[in-house]
Amino acid sequence: MTRRENRAALLFLSPWLIGFAVFTAWPLIYSAYLSLTDYDVINDPTFVGFDNYAELFSDPKVALALSNTLFFTVVQVPLYVIVSLALALLLARAGRASGFFRTVFFLPKMTPPVAVGILFLLLFNGQNGLFNTALGTVGIDGPSWTTDPAWVKPGLVIMSLWTVGASVLILLAALRGVPDELYESARIDGAGWWRQFLSVTLPMISPAVFFIVVVNTIAGLQTFDEAYTAFFGAGNTTYGNDAALFYVIYLFQQAFQFLNMGYAAAMAWLLFLVIMVVTAIQAVVSRRLVHYEGGTAR
């Protein structure tokens, strides 16, 4: 590479280099520093050592936020995978009609998350909402999704299933990528549909499944938009919304409502740690469960 080539390369890379320095590297360092201080933007930061981290462990709302978030993620991700897989399987058998239905399933994904939050409040109203009315027609007495703390998170999980569209698409493409010969040989060996599914389909699409799991877990751990829209903000100050207090929501409150920026920074690092640990566990588990074509792990 000539000197000139190098300069050219640097030029092309410069936007990202600057951006990385300003919006990633520096914030990382400064955020770590802030997490060791008390800072409310009005007054200078005061160094407090690890006090913030200590308080993380004794703050009941942090524990609550973590448990809410973990509950949501643990329930939502498997359901998400199952539902999108089921829909993808249906689409795979639909032949020419699959294009139309694919659009139908994907369309909700284009709805702005704020609108989804509003829809949740309206459709899942315990007394007059559409969802409970529909449940009523089959004799089920739906709970008060929007006001009963025990049902708020399940309600949000169900609402989130409305936007499985992208995962369905990915799984559909993965399903279509499974070579027919494998099914043929399985059939020849006498395997029924379920057996074929377990020994051919699942392993062959496992990379796609794995990535949907990882991505949605990380997204779930940071869920914010729909719950914040529906349960937090200026119009919601008096009623109990602890059931929907997710981790990033509490972080946001600490940073921008209570102006405890140091504490919020510490919360952010804890979140980072949790995500890293969870992703690492998933990566380890994937070595055993995920089958890569050609045998090489990615």
Add this chain to the structure above:
Amino acid sequence: MRSNRMAASALMAGGILVLTTACAVGTGGADDSGAEYDAEAELTGELSVMGFGGVDEVATTRMDLAKEALGEVEVSVAEGELDLQQFLSAAATGDPPDLIYANRDQIGSLAARGAIVPLERCIEGEGIDTGMFVESAIEQVTLDGQVYGIPEFNVVQVTMANADLLEQAGLELSDVDGSDWEAVTAANEALTKSDGGKLSVIGYDSKLPEFFPLWAKANGVDLISEDGREAKLDDPGAVEALEWAVGIYDAQGGFGDVKAYRDSADFFGEGNQFATDVLGAMPMEQWYINVLGDVSPDAPMAFTTVKDRQGEPIAFSSGSAWAIPAGAANPEAACRWARVMTAVDSWEAAAQARVDLREEEGKPFTGLLTGNAEADELIRGMVTSGGEPWDTAVASTYEANEHTFALPASPADAEFESAMQDAVNSVLSGEAEPADALAEAQQTAQKALDDAWAEMEQSQEEG
């Protein structure tokens, strides 16, 4: 190649250093010690107001008068209720509005934070007579002997009931006005109708968590001491009040069901709960009388004050107040605006504007609760009759206005309220028992109060 990379990394490191030092500085707050308040002085510059959503004739009349008094000053009002987050961030970024319109129960925390300034000099300079305000109102904005806000409006509660439903159940208005809690419980059971889990009629709505202080006081308990230092959330009387008020909801299937039903109702329209006979009775803020009168004048209403357990009228008052943020660019204009907006003359003119408007519409003028006791008296004389039940409603409103109480200001207003609400909400959701929830809230609130008072006293010593 290497030198290029080194140059790049040096640039990065340098940039990081510069930014670190640049951003690590607090933006600081200021006070109004530089301001000179004088009611006679001519004012210039700009005035930015945040948190005032005034669009009706009562607001605009006074605003016009205020603008007149301000002369050359350019006034800009940011519409919409005060978003505390917005305000605090604006203050933090060194660009606060000149004047804010906040809820009175927020003043204490704002003052303790140093986000707003004491109004002593403003009051003296502009000649505001604080004695003319309703006592509980001025108490709410006085912290440690210093006044931090100029009160505007008073909101009180009145018992509102559907007379037809009461009659059908063989009940009297006195059964639902709170003077006898057992009677209310019984009335609630008689009035509530629910089929399986689906509510069709709400019997009584005890309006938790907002009205918890009302019920506590009705039971003789002040949730916080008058000097704002001692929380009394775990007082047995308070526990009793909470138990009773939550019991009202439990008898109807739980707070969740009642709230969901309430949420989907047409509260402000002609299909409101009273007009459609799906609500028996509830304590409600007095402005709802006007709404009812406008959208459903034929609804079978009955009104009286809320009564405490001794049978005396009682109301938990709240309202707004004008406050001047620290670091405001034009505090003199801010102070004058506050003075004129709350002056007796202005209220009179505003009331007259409303009287005229109501006359045109063929509707009665139901009075105004201004937070200014002198103005209140004056305006009461301007009330026009609208027949029953509206005349009794208005009379109840004024009676309630004379029996108000409020939670005194404290530097930990926000934390106190939040602890209180959390406790009530946890009981409403069935997660805790009243005694335990309030005991925990007491601990949290008292600690917050102690810390906040200590901090305030310390900074006063230093300042």
Add this chain to the structure above:
Amino acid sequence: MSTLSGSLGKPGPLGQAEALVAAPVTADAQDEPAVRRKRLPSRRRQTRAGRVLTVIALTAVGVVFLYPFVWLVSASFKPRGEVFDNRLIPETFILDNYVQVWQEAPLALWLTNTLLVTVLAATTVTLSSAMVAWGFAYYRFRGRGPLFALVLGSMMLPGAVTMIPTFLIWNSLGTVNTLIPMWAHNLFGSAFYIFLLRQFMLSLPRDLFDAARVDGANPWQVFWRIGLPLSRPAIAVTLVFEVQAVWTDLMRSLIYLRDSANFTVPRGLKALLDNFGFGGEWHWEILVTASVITTIPMIVLFFVAQKHIIEGVTAGGVKG
């Protein structure tokens, strides 16, 4: 804290991060038609009954998926008292809401703001990311691998970690309460799109570019005149994804926008909910109408750019 830069953790609604790994959006990306041709005839013995059942099941689910939209649109034609009556056809059909909503809130302003931000954000991120991607794809320099790994790594960062210092930066520049922080970070590229574009560019024939250099074109011209136009499919995906992400971004608007005149659509919708929902006068009919109006552009976007969206979304998950 955009939905993309520095956060694998918060994939944009289209699942940008789902397309993170491996499969390039190749220049000759065949999507399903080719695949379908190969699969269908020899697929498992599908009986006609089986096919019919499948279509029935799909239709049932399809109705469930589409009904919320139908409900929303239907509710927007109802007066306030009827919004919750769940009737498919409004009992009282009114157009008033669509007139009133523009007066109740500065919706037109919000739409304009969002359009401006979206266009700026999408074009800047596409251009800057393409530049950086080009740098990684065409140029072979020492440390290219590790540096690119750094780019990928930066995607793993949860947005929350950098959110506060980023706010402080914009604050110190005095840009809080302006629209600038909503898009200006895109001037520096976004790791996700850099990855996407680089994958694509790697599949382009090098000889073309080398020949151009020999012919005397300078590095920028090679990129601008040849490399970029050839990357059109990936560019299209980038543009569409970013448009969708920025149009619907709530968190950023919550942090940076104060005056309602500066609101973008998500922030405005939230303010509408706060002011007209429980906290306010319970004008549900205004709320649903505004929701319809603000969702329609995204639906339109989908139908216009369907091919690109699907291509982009499926690119990643297949090869795993």
